[in-house]
Amino acid sequence: MSTLTASCWRIREQKEDFSGLVFETADVPSSLAADEVLVELHAASLNYRDVVLAQGGMGLETSPGVISGSDGAGIVLKVGRDVKSVVVGDRVVTHMVQSNKKDGKDVVGADDATLPAFECIKAGLGQALDGTLTTHGVFRESCVVKFGEKLTFEQAATLSCSGITAWNSLMGLEGRQVRKGDWVLVQGTGGVSIAALQIALGVGANIIATTSSEAKAAKLRQLGAHHIINYRETPEWGNAARQLTPNSRGIDLIVDVGGNATLGESLEAVRMNGLVISAGLVGKLDNDVPLLAILFKACVTRGVMLGTRKMMRDVVEFLEQHEVQLALDDEIFALKDAKAAFKKVKEQRHFAKVFSADVAIHCGDLTTHSKLNEIRQTIQMLRQIEAPLKLVIAGNHDFTLHESAFKQKIAEANRIAQESLDDEIKAEFGDFGDAQRLLQDAKDEGIIYLEEGSHHFVLENGASLKVYASPYTISSNADWGFQYNDAHNFNIEDGTDIAITHGPPHGVMDITGEKARIGCPHLFAAVAKAQPRLHCFGHVHNGWGAKLVTWRPRICETPSHFSDIDHEKSMIVENLSRLNRPITTLDDDYARRRNVLDRYDEERCCRTSHCNDDENPLGPRQTLFVNAAMLENEELSQLPWLVDIELKADASSETTSPVVPQDQTSKEKRKRDPSPLNDGGDRKRNKAVHGETAA
Numbered sequence: 001m002s003t004l005t006a007s008c009w010r011i012r013e014q015k016e017d018f019s020g021l022v023f024e025t026a027d028v029p030s031s032l033a034a035d036e037v038l039v040e041l042h043a044a045s046l047n048y049r050d051v052v053l054a055q056g057g058m059g060l061e062t063s064p065g066v067i068s069g070s071d072g073a074g075i076v077l078k079v080g081r082d083v084k085s086v087v088v089g090d091r092v093v094t095h096m097v098q099s100n101k102k103d104g105k106d107v108v109g110a111d112d113a114t115l116p117a118f119e120c121i122k123a124g125l126g127q128a129l130d131g132t133l134t135t136h137g138v139f140r141e142s143c144v145v146k147f148g149e150k151l152t153f154e155q156a157a158t159l160s161c162s163g164i165t166a167w168n169s170l171m172g173l174e175g176r177q178v179r180k181g182d183w184v185l186v187q188g189t190g191g192v193s194i195a196a197l198q199i200a201l202g203v204g205a206n207i208i209a210t211t212s213s214e215a216k217a218a219k220l221r222q223l224g225a226h227h228i229i230n231y232r233e234t235p236e237w238g239n240a241a242r243q244l245t246p247n248s249r250g251i252d253l254i255v256d257v258g259g260n261a262t263l264g265e266s267l268e269a270v271r272m273n274g275l276v277i278s279a280g281l282v283g284k285l286d287n288d289v290p291l292l293a294i295l296f297k298a299c300v301t302r303g304v305m306l307g308t309r310k311m312m313r314d315v316v317e318f319l320e321q322h323e324v325q326l327a328l329d330d331e332i333f334a335l336k337d338a339k340a341a342f343k344k345v346k347e348q349r350h351f352a353k354v355f356s357a358d359v360a361i362h363c364g365d366l367t368t369h370s371k372l373n374e375i376r377q378t379i380q381m382l383r384q385i386e387a388p389l390k391l392v393i394a395g396n397h398d399f400t401l402h403e404s405a406f407k408q409k410i411a412e413a414n415r416i417a418q419e420s421l422d423d424e425i426k427a428e429f430g431d432f433g434d435a436q437r438l439l440q441d442a443k444d445e446g447i448i449y450l451e452e453g454s455h456h457f458v459l460e461n462g463a464s465l466k467v468y469a470s471p472y473t474i475s476s477n478a479d480w481g482f483q484y485n486d487a488h489n490f491n492i493e494d495g496t497d498i499a500i501t502h503g504p505p506h507g508v509m510d511i512t513g514e515k516a517r518i519g520c521p522h523l524f525a526a527v528a529k530a531q532p533r534l535h536c537f538g539h540v541h542n543g544w545g546a547k548l549v550t551w552r553p554r555i556c557e558t559p560s561h562f563s564d565i566d567h568e569k570s571m572i573v574e575n576l577s578r579l580n581r582p583i584t585t586l587d588d589d590y591a592r593r594r595n596v597l598d599r600y601d602e603e604r605c606c607r608t609s610h611c612n613d614d615e616n617p618l619g620p621r622q623t624l625f626v627n628a629a630m631l632e633n634e635e636l637s638q639l640p641w642l643v644d645i646e647l648k649a650d651a652s653s654e655t656t657s658p659v660v661p662q663d664q665t666s667k668e669k670r671k672r673d674p675s676p677l678n679d680g681g682d683r684k685r686n687k688a689v690h691g692e693t694a695a
Contacts, residue, residue: 004028008067008134009338014056017380018342021054021068028136035141038078039092043153044132044335045071046345047161047191053127054342063128068338070096070125071160072132073153076144083141092144093156094132095164095312096124121306125160132157133338145312148320155326159315161306162191163326167315168307169255169277170199176275176300180204182252183245185269186225187262189216192279194327196255197223199315202322208241208251213601214594223327231265232597235582238268245271255279270299279304343384357642358459360387363538363628364395364471364502370481372400372430375438382447388460390447392439394471395502395539399481400435401471407432408479450500454493464650468492468532473503473539474520490526497647499527499535507561509543509575509627521560528559531623533645538629544638545575546608551621571616573608573624576638600639609644618645 006028013020032038050069053062073093076086086092125131125143147156169192170178178184184200185208186193197207201224209225211217217228227244229237242250250271256262257280266276276299319326333341360382367374382390399405406429413421439449448455450469457465470490471482482502492499503520504510505527510519518540527535531551550569572578579600600606610618618624624645630638 004030004136006134006136007335008130009069009335010065011054011062011068012065014054014062016055016377017383018054018339021339021342023336023338029138032078032080032138034080034082036080037076037083037086037092037139037141037144039072039074039094039137039139039144040077041072041074041132041134041137043073043157044069045154045157045160046338046341047071048345049161050126050131051342051346055346060122060127062126066127067130067132067134067137068126069131069133070094070127071157072137073147073156074137077136080141085141086144086146090146091148091153091156093147093312093316094125094139094160095143095145095309096126096160096306097121097309098124098129098140098142132160133335135335142309145309145316147316150320150323151316151326154328154332155319156316158191158195158326158328159312162195163315164307164312165192165279165304166195166199166255167311167318168304169196169279170203170253171314172304172307172311173275173300173302176253178203178205178253182206183208183250183271185210185241185251185254185266187255187257188212189219190257190280192257193255194223196279197225198324198326199318202318202324205252206245208244210237210241213598215598215601232601233582233594236265236268238265241269242271250274253277267297267299270297272298274299276301277304278302357385357387358389358461358463359465360385360390361498361500361536361628362390362392363500363536364393365397365538366392366394367397370398370400370435371428372434372438373428375400375435379438379442379447382442383445388446389457390445391450391467391469391500392447393450393469393500393502394482396471396473396475396480396483398435398471400429400432402481403432405479405481405483453491454496458650459647462649463647464497465647466493466495466497468496468499468530470499470501470523472501474518474522487522488520490520490523492526492530492532494530496530496532497534499530499532501535501537503539504537504543504627505535505561505625507565508549508625509545509547510540511543512540513542524561525559527623528555528564531621533618533622533647534624534626534643536626536628536641538627540627541629541638542576543627544629545579546573546606546624546626546641546643547571547575548573548610548616548618549623549625551623553621574606604639605642606639607642607644611644611646614644 004027005025007023007025010022010024011020012022028038047070051057053060054068071094073091076088076090076092079086079088122128125139129143130137170184178200180203182203182205184196184205186197186200187210189211193209197209197220200207207225208227208229209220210229210231211220212230212232214230217230220228229240231237234240242248245251251269251274252271253275254266254270255277256266259278259280263276263278270276274297278301318324331344362378362382366378382392394401399409410422410425413425436449439447450467452470452472453468455467455469457467459465468490472488473483474485474488475483476485477483490501501523503523505524506517506519506521507524508519510517512518528551548571550566552564552566555564610616610624624643626641626643628641630640
């Protein structure tokens, strides 16, 4: 009977919000198999792989109830009778893979130079085998490697994924290992890049690092990088890096973590017969692979995924011999708080950080394919946003929320299949009304699904918020949800503070990648006449940005963006053209623009404020338009918006009051003048975060 108890995090169910991660206690086995080792874990580190496995992303499955985590370090408490490489009392670091493939067969404990196949990695710690998020773990001998006193447990715990991948990148190709005096380029400040930087410095190499902000550049300088290139300021950084080398001959070895998105510049930077190591896929995958550049440079391009057990021993020996102090994250969590660490890793990986705001607004396309599970995932995402009021509308992708479109889709699917698919459709999409019920059930959590019409809310700070919502978009096909191909009546009432629509108005941030305007003229006319303070929308991803529009004193009977906007008094707050334009120190506004871009990068959002004491306050006859389209082709493509505006205090509220929806479906036209922003009276400063998913 065991007298030792372990506390651990098990994946009982793969859930987006990590609710399937359960902190449990269990007895530690009193007896070990011949090749097993009992380790008391002193430290563990998280990788994005651990986050994906806990959430069930990328189609990856785990063994039922598996202990999460692949990276850890601790002390050996007990060994099986056949264990030879470690003894009781040794300090050990985990090696994720317990076996290699040799001659097509699994070889447990293989200690040769054979790299682990992908199926062996999938069968490793934290996925098929119990991992490291535990106080005590039982591992195969092949899953642990001894290390000495010069590394802390915390430092050693970073080696199992990032450390060994970095070592394999620099030292894994026989006869082509990095040497003193070589030029090495690393990309960014991720785990593999930082480990590669520190190992290469230990060898005596010259280091060039690329990054996107001055704050990250400062971190890289502190770690010892000799040259730093801001790739936002210098998009063609490959040539710039090559110019830094003697006689511009090029880089000896590049650790490329961006995949297709950065490979072209890496090949521009590398020397003839140099090495480009592909060790990650942080960037987009839609760029073409520049095969001709590989041919012309006669360079070696090599993919790297973890490494062998021998490589783990080698990197440990190197770090101890050169006394390399591996960089660690500033924040260390107790084991019981591991779920908070998962959330932190998830937030750092994505553009869409968890923001704090008075109101969060989702401008439609809650789903990509309108499946019920996608609705559930969106609700989970909204729950993570720190805002007491979260307003959402549907978009054209959300056809299960639009009865006629849903019926049309079902009929079309049955016609194409030439048989009834009703059961299959119901399993994934539900019946009409099921999607609405999921959203309505989230109302108590502040998530309010808005039907078309006017709605009134009193915010927690006592501000009055009047909203107009519409999910409808113009389309020549009109074969998705909430679409029309002729005209639509957008009944935006006077005095509306915020208009939330899925599609854009004609003439305002509605230009597609094919340079066509696809916004709705009827929507523009309604906005021009009502002049809400804020109009947010999505749908057209190429139109992402914000524009502060000043209206002309008299609005035409049939308004258009040509005749009714005072363009001289209007201004672009931000758009893709400006965001992606390289800046140099020769630019007049270099310092200001550099600070703005650094803030975007650090906060992972675009922030703009238009209150009375700001540089560009939102005044009478003005509307701030925000295209908040964030997700394209199921990938994050743009930053969300964080907007500060002022609202009038609600006459019936106290200084603080709960979020109170009032008059949720009022559609009666009210004849009154729009309320100007600066007309005096008590006003409340309010912060709203805006985003839109799917295309």
